[in-house]
Amino acid sequence: MQPVPLERADAARNRAHLLDVAREMVAELGACNVTMDGLAERAGLGKGTVFRRFRTRAGIFHALFDEEEKRFQHRVMAGPAPLGPGAPPVQRLVAFGRARLEFLVEHTALARAALDVTQPVPGESPSLFHVQMLLTEACPDDARTGTLALQLVAALEGPVLLYLQAPEDTPDPSRLVRDLSAGWQVLAERVTAPAAARPARR
Structure with missing residues (x-):
């Protein structure tokens, strides 16, 4: 090497x-x-x-966004619970989704500017490993293939959120965060609930 x-x-x-x-x-x-x-x-x-x-104008914003991303990841890996270590996995999963949504809404303009239309959209988000780890603790049978983690991360990450209303477009960006976070909590708690408590599959 x-x-x-x-x-x-x-x-x-x-x-x-x-x-x-x-x-x-x-x-x-x-x-x-x-x-x-x-x-x-x-x-x-x-x-x-x-x-x-x-290299490109988007590269400037990618570098800026990357610095913010590193700060966020430090909070996840070493910050106080429940976002950081020390809380049960489902609580950490809910807290992670809420914090991630707040982070992305706060940095929507920067994330948009960091997109380079000449480059493919990244296939793996920085959240995937963390969500997979928490799902493996909370519901190992469902998390085994990694598909569930991919589906949950798709509810959080940039390519989806960039098309939502940006904070500068609305008088109350905190309402957007609350709505998205409430939906994330429902999703996270339902997919990690014991099998007996879940709605029957058709």
């Missing part, structure tokens, strides 16, 4: 600087008004440097 080449110190500084400036521009102007030319100008770097770091 070839070792992963280390990023040069100046390249790492440029990348961090560009992301800081991009984050400021998103907060000030909105994601839709951030351009590669504008980013290069405000950062005081050449446009070629921006292209080398991110």
Whole structure:
């Protein structure tokens, strides 16, 4: 296996600087008004440097979204229960769905801007492993094939939520989160309920 080449110190500084400036521009102007030319100008770097770091405009937002994603995953892996470790699996599953929906609604504009129409939609979400793990604890027989985890994650992740009403389009984004979270709780609790408590299959 070839070792992963280390990023040069100046390249790492440029990348961090560009992301800081991009984050400021998103907060000030909105994601839709951030351009590669504008980013290069405000950062005081050449446009070629921006292209080398991110390749496309969507690449800028993908990098920003990835940083937010890492913070979210840290909360899941090491934060307080029930989102973090220490709670029963069904409680953690419900808490995960609620937190994930809040996260995605909060970052809808960033997630939309990170989509590159020239690239295929990612086939595996960062939530899949975690949902599969919790389902394996809660209902191992149903979770065995992994299909249930895929179906549940489809109710949470970007490609579906990006077509829902965005927070900037509604006067009360918290209502959207509440509605989606309530539906997620019903779904999670029903699929993990003991077989005797579930509706009969037709």
